[in-house]
Amino acid sequence: MKDMNFGRDLARKGLRNTKHRAAILSILEQSEQPLTAEQVFLELKERGEPANLSTVYRVLDVFTDKRMVKKLNITGGGRSLYEYDRMVHNHHLLCLGCKKILAIGSCPLGDYEKILAEKTDFAIEGHRLDIYGYCPECRREN
Amino acid sequence: MKDMNFGRDLARKGLRNTKHRAAILSILEQSEQPLTAEQVFLELKERGEPANLSTVYRVLDVFTDKRMVKKLNITGGGRSLYEYDRMVHNHHLLCLGCKKILAIGSCPLGDYEKILAEKTDFAIEGHRLDIYGYCPECRREN
DNA sequence: ATGCAAATGCAAACCGTTTGCATATATAAG
DNA sequence: CTTATATATGCAAACGGTTTGCATTTGCAT
Structure with a gap:
């Protein structure tokens, strides 16, 4: 939590350091709850880093592949949730x-x-x- | 398994005895595996009781409400599976x-x-x- | 500073599922 | 058995979350 450097985390995983990625990782890391893609999308807007919803999905996919984020299907049907992967x-x-x-x-x-x-x-x-x-x-x- | 009477099961649950419902219940009861709505739809066709896919969904919903069938979300995303509820x-x-x-x-x-x-x-x-x-x-x- | 691979925005497609409405059918009442 | 009525079905269109194709922009190695 303290002194997080998301840019470095991204580089370590071989990912480019873009503001959207850093922001999304930060949002998930700070969230008490797992979030839907849409919630991430809305929070990005609030933070002044608005992104396209498809970008959010793509970033969440990449993070999931790289094991930086866990994709959950707790609710059963419908929407997925994403949570920061604390390993x-x-x-x-x-x-x-x-x-x-x-x-x-x-x-x-x-x-x-x-x-x-x-x-x-x-x-x-x-x-x-x-x-x-x-x-x-x-x-x-x- | 032996001597199943699906019509009676339907009546007991306050449901009308239609051939689609009896056939769907029979298909699920006989299946080793949980089935998707589409698989049920295809099996109905094979059995000579072809039904509309939306009918299949509606019947599966009713059965789920009445606890005759369990709806599963094992695969995570995507499609649901249905299995006969053996209680x-x-x-x-x-x-x-x-x-x-x-x-x-x-x-x-x-x-x-x-x-x-x-x-x-x-x-x-x-x-x-x-x-x-x-x-x-x-x-x-x- | 520059070139190129990778990331993003946008709009459209996708896929499983649901819904509105007209028609057909099962069941209860006579 | 016939009839009346509530319910089930077929069909086509809508829906919601997610994905994709393509043009444009951006990060990063050189």
Whole structure:
């Protein structure tokens, strides 16, 4: 967080340092929540670095390829979310009321994957786990 | 499986017994794999009960509402899959090679959800867990 | 400073899915 | 069995998020 140098991060990944890319990376790095492409697009406008929506998609794609950003499909259908990749394995807890998303650092699947690999003879590469429920605030409200 | 009466199942759910609905339910019930709307559409044609694609979507929606079918978003983006709901909690193991999907009856998340509920004060309602890897056949091939 | 590969803007295409409306059909009432 | 009516279907058009082709601009190596 402190003293981020996104230009250097881009160069390290072999990417050109453009203001849009630096801005998008900054937006995602600073966001508490994963963001949609459109939210990134709108935030760029607010920051005075307006970009075309297709540029936003292209940049997010590149970042995803380079493992700088994670693309999430938590909501199931429709739109994707993007979050800054802090290089930790995590999952997400989604509030069905206010739709807020909490990142969860722990993962209960290590042993299970081993058991599953034995049982099925699959080479397990990974998993997706999202958990949903109602957050304390939303529980209080109804 | 034996002696299925889909017309009766439909009536029990308050749905009219049409040939498309009975056929779609039968197709899903007999399928080893979850199917896309288009696959259902094509199979209907093969069975001599051709339906419009929008009808297929509407029927799948109704079935999903009535909990006769589960709508899956395993692949992340793009298309949804539909599977006959056998009323058991399950997860899916997807082969990244041949894309086949295995249903897994076991679920490792019971205790974890309790712990998470305590830690976060969320009321946990459910979760989504998909696991991916390479099946025995695909492992052998490369 | 300059040349070239890569990034961007713009508009149009894309693809899975949904919708409005006219017609056809299943079911309940007589 | 017939009829009335609510519901299901077909068709074509719209939709929403995302992608793409192409002309223009920009970053960066030289």
